[in-house]
Amino acid sequence: MNKTLLILKQEYLKRVKKKSFIILTLLVPFLMAGMFALIIFLSLNNDKEERTIAVYDESTLFLGEFGNEGYTKYQFVPKEEFQELKGNLKGSEFYALLYIPENIYSANTAQLISEKQVPIELSEQIERKLSQFIENDKRRKVVAESGIPDLEEQLSHTKTRIQLNTLKISDSGEATKSSSVVAFIASYAMGFIIYFFVFMYGAMVMRSVMEEKKSRIIEVIISSVKPSQLMAGKIIGTALVGLTQVAIWIVLGVVSLLVVQNFFTPESAQQIGQSLMETQSQMNPAMAQAADQNKIMEVMEMIGNLNIPLILFCFVFYFLAGYLLYSSLLGAVGAAVDSDEDSQQMVLPVTFPLILSIMLLFPIARNPEGPVAFWASIIPFTSPVAMLARVPYGIPTWELLLSMFLLIITTIGAIAAAAKIYRIGLLMYGKKVNIKELIKWLRYKN
């Protein structure tokens, strides 16, 4: 068998068989699915508790106007009973006491007396009921005093919510609906994923090299294979581990989605939809009106309008190139140092551009055509993250090609330099290595 292939297989199996890999790979999607399910479960089952709230209305404004809502019932009580309950709430049938003071109109405050911590939903419900009632009452008075007959109706027409539909003219002059929100989320997410994977798996390559050097098995290994074969096997093997992890996550994601769909019957799904709508309408009735089915369709359309094949292609390209660039450099660092402390010192200068690019992600996603975005996505060391953050917004072809070209050239150069450092560093022990020393190594002939 080809020796590179043998090392690749060895590196791959070693990692994939590791307990920590299996646990992490299996746990993450279940954790996510579990979290999602928990949120849904909680939103469904959260407030099924029946509560009765005693209302003492000193202002006498609300008499009979405080309707039950959901699982919460309101019951008006006279002053004497209210005083009595105040002293003995625990023994009573009531969950809490609502005291509406005489001056609520001017003071804008009321009191809710309870034993336990009141859920936010409940206090919001009461606040909303009180505010709406008083607001309506005030408006009625204004309308009545103004003497304009259809003012009420006119006022309701003044409620406005503008929705901004952004259109983008492509090179062919065709206008497509785009959404900066969707693109923003997409670019942010992809920048992060690239950063995360390049960092995690690059560090894995480095640790693997260091392990061989520290355990001194390295001399036997490189008397059997070329250092370049060893490095190639390691880097590709580790990349395959990453791809395996992603593949497992996708499969598990799809499966758990199907399970979730089956688990929640159409009725319960409807219920979720309703409860979501409810909370939305509770929060802002005006927004809820706009958030109809069409909105969802629109978002879908905008996602559809993103150039998905291009984005996927760029994702794979920049992921692989970025990973190759950084893992070969980190592999060289692993070969050059022989203690963990030294590696810490060397890792920062090498990965600094990567960290910088993640810090630039926000400004880039906010202004994808600006100079920061342009330079960050052209310079090879930051381009894997930065360019990915720009692609969802659409990118001029020449910029993309230039960025890719520079990245490929740099990666090839980095691999060549890393191979050299690697070969020299592997058998170098007891020498404190810094960047200056590494540059000296690059000048050595074989």
Added chain:
Amino acid sequence: MELFEAKNVDKIFAATQALTDVSISVKEQSIFGLLGPNGAGKTTLIRIINQITAPDSGEIFLNGKKMTRADISNIGYLPEERGLYKKMKIGDQAIYLAQLKGLSRKEASRNLKKWFEKFEIMSWWNKNIEELSKGMQQKVQFITTVVHKPKLLIFDEPFSGFDPINTNLIKQEILKLRDEGATVIFSTHNMGSVEELCDHIALINKSVKIEDGPTDEIREKYKSNIYEIRYRGDYNSVSRSLGQQYKIIGHTELKKENHLTVQYLNGNSNNDLLQALIPVSEILSFEEVIPSMNDVFIKAVEKSNKN
């Protein structure tokens, strides 16, 4: 017939001259001792043989042909600084290392099991390396060095970390491997084992080869006219009779006999010494002292340091 040859090898690391015009040739089916003080350049030469580093100038040959990368599957190398993967089953990593040397998985497993049984360590197969002592790890490393039946074996300090019993076991195995056809290059500071094992030695000091030849011849060469005599008689009359012609290096008196070590000073012959001794003592035995490898080593290195 020479299995391995290095011709005029030079190697410089930054400001350090590691090897200066070193040539060695190793006969097939022999054990070649590569000796020298620490930092003399032995490990560099060994790494050049293993194609880990390339010489700045000079050439190396295996079987009369210039060595290439492909030849390393014909070499078994046990480095001085050696280790194994910490978190891997012993059997698995032995198979992996054998595969890297070009064996198929099946072959590797079959050969390894033979060796493991021979060394009675089959029970370690599924253990982690961390569970083994240093000496035990050395045994595994020895096996992984020889498992692919290489033509050329290179051992750098093979006995460090072994107890006397295991040292002996490994010595016997090395001799057996030679008898079965392998050629061995062997680097050590243990001069006793050089006398026992090596057919031929080369001595390197400060990057230069200072001595090269069959072990017996080299030891002969470093003889310095020292003789050991067992005799019965009175030491005082013996020393008086020897006079200024001989230098007495050592003397021990035992119950029934005395031992005397002397060095000739003025080109005397054996007969001269005997003539001086016979009148005053009864000679039991008389032989020339051949210097130990240890003495040869020290003398040769000191001499070369003076020049």
